[in-house]
Amino acid sequence: MPSTDPGQHRPVMVEEVLEHLACGPGQVVVDATVGSGGHATVILDRIRPDGWLIGIDRDPEAIERARKRLSRRGRVTLRNDDYANLEVILDESGVDAVDGVLIDCGASLEQFTTARRGFSFRLDGPLDMRMDPRQATTAAQLVNKLPERELARIFEEYGGERRARRIAKAIAATRQQQPITTTAQLAATITRAIPPRARPRRLHAATKSFMALRIAVNDELGSLRKALEAAIRRTKAGGRIVVLTYQSLEGGETKGAFRLARDRSRCPPFPSGEVPRIRILTKRVVKPSAEECGENPRARSATLRAAERL
Ligand SMILES: C[S@@+](CC[C@H](N)C(=O)[O-])C[C@H]1O[C@@H](n2cnc3c(N)ncnc32)[C@H](O)[C@@H]1O
Structure with a gap:
């Protein structure tokens, strides 16, 4: 076995x-x-x-x-x-x-348990998520460059995230202050965007958004x-x-x-x-x-x- x-x-x-x-x-x-x-x-x-x-x-x-x-x-x-x-x-x-x-x-x-690969909201690392590191686009690039509407579409379509628009809005506001470059920054931004009572009980608040970004980064x-x-x-x-x-x-x-x-x-x-x-x-x-x-x-x-x- x-x-x-x-x-x-x-x-x-x-x-x-x-x-x-x-x-x-x-x-x-x-x-x-x-x-x-x-x-x-x-x-x-x-x-x-x-x-x-x-x-x-x-x-x-x-x-x-x-x-x-x-x-x-x-x-x-x-x-x-x-x-x-x-x-x-x-x-x-x-x-x-x-x-x-x-x-x-x-x-x-x-991939999930190696912090430097940037797949996990549980481990702080660069916001990367590329399965093939030779590929040009990282998760940080999508998060910092995509229009708010497009980010919301990704979270909703690929992650089934009901609060996609709210999360995208919070990301757009945060990145105006400073670029989001780490998994911990993104996870915190997403968590803050969802009111405590609306956060899922069994899942981390960022679970669906992280999955959606990974799907988008790697097409x-x-x-x-x-x-x-x-x-x-x-x-x-x-x-x-x-x-x-x-x-x-x-x-x-x-x-x-x-x-x-x-x-x-x-x-x-x-x-x-x-x-x-x-x-x-x-x-x-x-x-x-x-x-x-x-x-x-x-x-x-x-x-x-x-x-x-x-
Ligand atoms: C669930 S793991 C596979 C585990 C494997 N079956 C084993 O028993 O060890 C998925 C793997 O598929 C690779 N992968 C995902 N999308 C791919 C793609 N489009 N082309 C090639 N490999 C891909 C990932 O890099 C990852 O290593």
Whole structure:
């Protein structure tokens, strides 16, 4: 089983992922969000001895961790890239079609618990939130430069934050005095914007706004849409696509992409003229067991969807 070192990301729904990926010896599988290599480790065990795992992550620190963990476990190619570029990555690897693709959305425990990465309202650090530090736009740039209305849209649309306009107004007032450059400054500004009695009881007042900013900084939904389309196109007949999502927008993107590829008539043809089709394997989404939710809080919001390429 994968390591359960408390500082290391614990892979979610491992048994369910393996069951739906249904991978076996000799297969070529893409782990599009290889992270710390938790899922990749168990996939490699299944595709041994002559299988090939192509691992992608846009975070160079994740790629380094995966390299250390996976390098001796079999044939592994690691690419530090956005999974939106899946087709280019496969072309460059000389692969036409793969047997399986796993996408495990969102940020990792390592990203959330490393203050200098700026993902967390609990740890003070630079207001960054970039999964790929080579990317130009940071959370600080969005927070300090975007018009108030656009900030409100992000908080509402990506975070489902009911007090989005109030929060955006408070940010606009604060940044007039001095730029907001740290996670603690932003968390305090958001908390002050919400009257004490209106603050959520179980969540930190900044939870939804931080998630919304992270989604915007990394264009998470745009990348997911492209990756799903690429995965559907480049998985061979009988191959599987498995997606773990942690919030409703990611789930909605996945559901939409799967439905489009299921209902041929609604699916736009690809440039080749081919219309790839899939069968949705999870008529009802799969949720983690109560036991797993008890052991790993991150699992609680997880939802698994899977499809088979026809
Ligand atoms: C939930 S973690 C994956 C954990 C992994 N399954 C494991 O078992 O260790 C999500 C990972 O996906 C990466 N990621 C998120 N969006 C990405 C994208 N558009 N392209 C590539 N990697 C991405 C993050 O950097 C993070 O390392």
